[in-house]
Structures are given as structure tokens and as C-alpha cells.
Amino acid sequence: MTAVFLGIPTAPPGVGHLRGDRSFPDAARDALRDGQLRANLGHATSTIRAKRAAVVGEVPDWAELRQAGKAIKAATMARLDEHLLELETRVTERGGTVHWARDAAEANRIVTELVRATGADEVVKVKSMATQEIGLNEALEAAGIAALETDLAELIVQLGEDRPSHILVPAIHKNRAEIREIFARTIPGVDPSLTDEPRRLAMAARAHLRERFLRARVAISGANFAVADTGTLAVVESEGNGRMCLTLPDTLITVMGIEKVVPTWRDLEVFLQLLPRSSTGERMNPYTSLWAGVTPGDGPQEFHLVLLDNGRTAVLADEIGREALHCIRCSACLNVCPVYERTGGHAYGSVYPGPIGAVLSPQLTGVEDNASLPYASSLCGACYDVCPVAIDIPSILVHLRAEHVEAQQRRTPEAAAFRALARAMSHPRLWRLAQRAAGLGRFLARGRPTMPASLPPPASAWTRSRDLPTPPRETFTAAWAREHGS
Amino acid sequence: MSARDEVLSRIRTALGDRRPVPDVPRDHRTTDDRPPDELLDLLTERVEDYRATVLRCPPDAVTPAVVAALDTGLGAGVGAGWDPASVVVAPGVPDAWRPDGVATDDGRPAVGLAAFAASVTGVAVAIAETGTLVLDGSPLCGRRALSLLPDCLVCVVEAGQVVGEVPEGLGRLDPVAPLTMVSGPSATSDIELQRVEGVHGPRTLVVVLVA
Structure with a gap:
């Protein structure tokens, strides 16, 4: 049964960043000619692969955690409506306001109106895939509201007027010298003697953002997890920019895909072990913030949670493809993928690159709008092996290829060739x-x-x-x- | 139809006939039977691995250890390296931990805490396996901004607060409290995926382990 048949809409075109303007093979061909890009990616992905392997290897019950993670996600999806309603009740009890958005345009409208109501014309942002997906920064800009990305890599991308190319490290395609050049060119009053030493670059970002954090009145974040039975939201980060945004402003607006809910507090004990080791290769990320609604005297006194569909229910309708909704955005699959390592993230067109993007983006938009992505894989299975929630990405890729072939009106040369082969x-x-x-x-x-x-x-x-x-x-x-x- | 009703209706359509919810196997470790001394050593090793400092002290000598921690973070010597008035402690920190002359968080607007060079708090629980301290917004831990804005954070951990694994740690917490899990100083891996300590949060973390 497909979403189209059931009448469930996919993510609409014309808003957000789920569709590229070129097919994957066309974009990949250009990326492959960029020797600097390939060197940067090769260096970065091999570094993170080694770190991940070391910290996953030291956990004796990794396989059991992985199975628990997979099962919790499957169980959540099976009663997704009930868990979302419980989350809404708990967040509301704790003084938060819950909003529902059918798609990117509606979510952008809700957030823009909420910011307008505060009178602020500037917001600070925590890195969030959901808000990138819906093109929130562009929508805010159109409404005269400046959205300042505060994650170091997001800042690099924003200052360089670039696009993110990795789920966890959006500026992975840039090396230290290129980052130094962007900072020297775009940060007002930056120390002209700034070197390309990573520590110096991080300090330049700290100095640039410090005062903005202290004056911010509104912050916008995503969420890594939301616990239905307690109303607790979780943001996992490293730099402290997340804590700044989640703690200092008067108003916090969190935009979250509906698939991020988990049923119980206990479920976090699984994901807070799986996620850091799989993503940055650390035993634990430096900071995890957990909050439920509003706490008097501590943090934002106004809290809004926007629950986003934007094609997720269409993914849910596909019994094989729905597993893509289990993704916890660790990006381990990108780092091990031989295709991603060579082409980088931009070639995928969508904000979700790599193996998980190749199964998620075409399902969110409808496979015809991202028809080349299910083929952007050698089906080697490395992504499945490292996935902390055991998403069978290769099987979903094959499933989507079949769906794409069946949707063809005319017979393709490939179909003719295989027909001839079958006969021979x-x-x-x-x-x-x-x-x-x-x-x-x-x-x-x-x-x-x-x-x-x-x-x-x-x-x-x-x-x-x-x-x-x-x-x-x-x-x-x-x-x-x-x-x-x- | 409201957006809420429509999204819920789409979910119900997508799921079709509601099949039984699959069982969740929870065969991972939820307790740690290593002896307490071993857990303290493990916590020390794991916190130091994040390039934070751990100082151990007996229960009757916490204040000197906190002073030593501030020496580590701010430069040695009261008066010479640091001014006690530039240090702020959480309101519930016991007198027996407080160096002379330090300030108490007086509930000023949160951004005002940026004026302090260091803060001193307790913790709700510490997780040895991952080198994680959890602060829960209680008077002992202070509000979240207190452990965020000053550039040096000193956390006092008592031996009885140390557990082995993440599940034990989360089990001791109140899920609706404003929680911050701290594993080392603030850091980034955004430049060539190499870890650099110290970005927006405290650049120095010193743990005083009372055992």
C-alpha cells in the first residue's frame, strides 16, 4: 500500500531543502572532479570511523542496545498517534504550548508568527535538521527576522553562504584553511592574525557569538528525542551553543519531526548510549539538555513545541520504507559509505545526504522527485552494519528502486537489456x-x-x-x- | 480539519489495521556490580579523558579541594590568581564546601552570571562509564545558566552519587527537572572532525571527588 494510493501527501515542492536541482549522477560527476573536496572528506571520514569503531568496540552489550533501539522505534511507530497525544498532554501540563504542522510551509508560518508575537527581529538557533529541511531561515528572513546559526559548522556554512553537506558536521567539506578564509572575510572585527589552528577558529566563533547569546530573546531548536510519558525534550550537543539557546532567551521554540517521540523515560537510556558513540565517536557528548515545559526561575518562561509532518506520514504508510523513520541522525552511515566519501553531501541535493538520505529524501518527497537517489549506492551494506538502530538501508534502497521502475510509463533501455538478458x-x-x-x-x-x-x-x-x-x-x-x- | 486532526488522521490511515505492538527486548546492562572503589577510579579516568581535571579529597577537606580546583581553573593563589568575589556558588552548596568570600547565586537575571569567572555546584548523579555529571536544577546544582556562563566550572561529586552505567544514572533523576548532562568541558569536532575543547560553555571543568 502506498501513500499516494491512501491519499497521504508527501512534502510539498517549492519550500525547504529536500530536492536537488540536479540528478545525483550529474551532481556527483562535478563533485568527483574536486580534488580538494575528496581530500577533505577522505581525511574527516577516516578520522571519525576510527573513533567510532574504538568506542563502540568497548561496549560489551552494543548488540543488545542496538536491538533495543530498533525495537523501541518500531513499537513507537506502531502507536505513533497515541504517543504524540500523550506528549502533547504532558508538555501542556508543564506550561508549554504544542502546535501541529502538516508541512514545511505551515511550520514556517507558525514559527514566524510566534517570533513576531515576541517583537524580536533576531533569533538564535541550535543546529536542527528539521528546520533546515523546511527552509525556516529563509522563511524568517522573508519576514524580516534574522536567524543566527550558532553551531560552529552551521555558522561556517551560513557565513560562507554555502549549503550543509553532512548531518552532524555540515561543513565537513571545508578544511581548516578554507574555514579560516571564510572567518577572516565575514566576521566583523575578527583578529587579522587569525590562524587556521582549529582552537583559534573555535575561539573566533566564541567571541563572535558571545554577545549575541547574551542579548537573544528568542531561540529556535530541534529535538533529538521527546519522551511521551514525561513530556521531556532532549537536545544533544557539544559546544554549549545549544545550552545558551535553550537556557538564556525568554522564548524557546522547538521544531520536531513527529517520528522523534519515544514512549518512556527509560527508552532514553538506550539512545543516550547509542547516539554519541555512533555520531562523534565519544562515550558521551559534552552536553545533553533535558527539559519538560517551563521551569519557573530557570530557562525560557515561554515554550512552544511544533510537531512537524512534512511527508513523514507518507513514509509511515510504506511498511518496508517506514524503517527510515527510526533514524536518530547520528550520521554513522555517511561516514562509512564509499559513495558519500567520494561525492560528499551536496550531490544528494537534499539536507539528508548519504545512505539514510538516499532512503529518506525520496520517501518524504515521493520517489519521482528524488528518483536518482535510490541508485546512489553500491548496496555494500556498510551503512546497515554501523546503524545504531539497525535500519536495513540496502533493502529499502532496493524497494525504492523497484517502486521507481514500476512507476515508469515507458520501457527504459535498462529494462530492455534485462529482458534480453533474461531470455538469453x-x-x-x-x-x-x-x-x-x-x-x-x-x-x-x-x-x-x-x-x-x-x-x-x-x-x-x-x-x-x-x-x-x-x-x-x-x-x-x-x-x-x-x-x-x- | 485542524492540522492536529489531519496529522493524526494521516497517521491512523498510514498504520491501517492496528497490528499488535512489537515486543521490546531490553537485554542490555542496567546495573554495574563493580566495587565502589573501581567505579571512582573509572569515573576519574573517563572524566580526565575529556581533558578535565579530577581532584580527590576526604569528606572533611572539601573546601581546600575546591580552592585547589579554582587554582587549577583560574590560576594559583587567592588574591593573586583569582578573586573570591569572581566565584559564584549554587545556593544549596553546603557551607563546608565554600571558600571564604565567594558569592552565592542571588537570582539576578541569568545573563548577569556571565560576569563571574567560575562557578561551584554539586551534582545529582555521576556516571562512571561515560564520565558524565548530571546537574538537575536543584539548589545544590543551581539553575542551568550558573554552570554555563562562567568560564570555569567546579563540580563537587560525593562517592555515593557515583553509579556505573547510563541506565542507573537516568533512573536516579527526575525526568521533569531541567537536567544538564556534562561530559567534560565544552568541545567541538566541527573542524576536520578533530576534537577541540572549549567553545561556548565553560572551557575548564574541574571535578572534586569526595571519597
């Missing part, structure tokens, strides 16, 4: 003829192990970006017949 493979005489014909390719290879890249079409569609091995001197069936008799 089911007729022994045809198969032997085809193998003999393929053997002729050896002449083109001139003794090299792979065929030349400049083959004529349709073979060029394959050889343009991949190696095609030279056919062997003798086929397996011929060798078998020679050694054992037919």
Missing part, C-alpha cells in the same frame, strides 16, 4: 552465443584487465564512470566441458 539466460543455445560474442570484446581490451572507457553506446553508459572487466579467455561452462566433458 533461459535458453542455453542463446546463452552460449552471447558468451561467445562477449568474448570478442577481448580484442578491444588489447590485453588490459579492463575494457576501454570510450566504448560505443549503450555500453558507454556503464563504462563512463565504472570499469568493465575484460571477458575471460574461456567461459566457465567451456572450461567445465573441457575438463569434465559435457
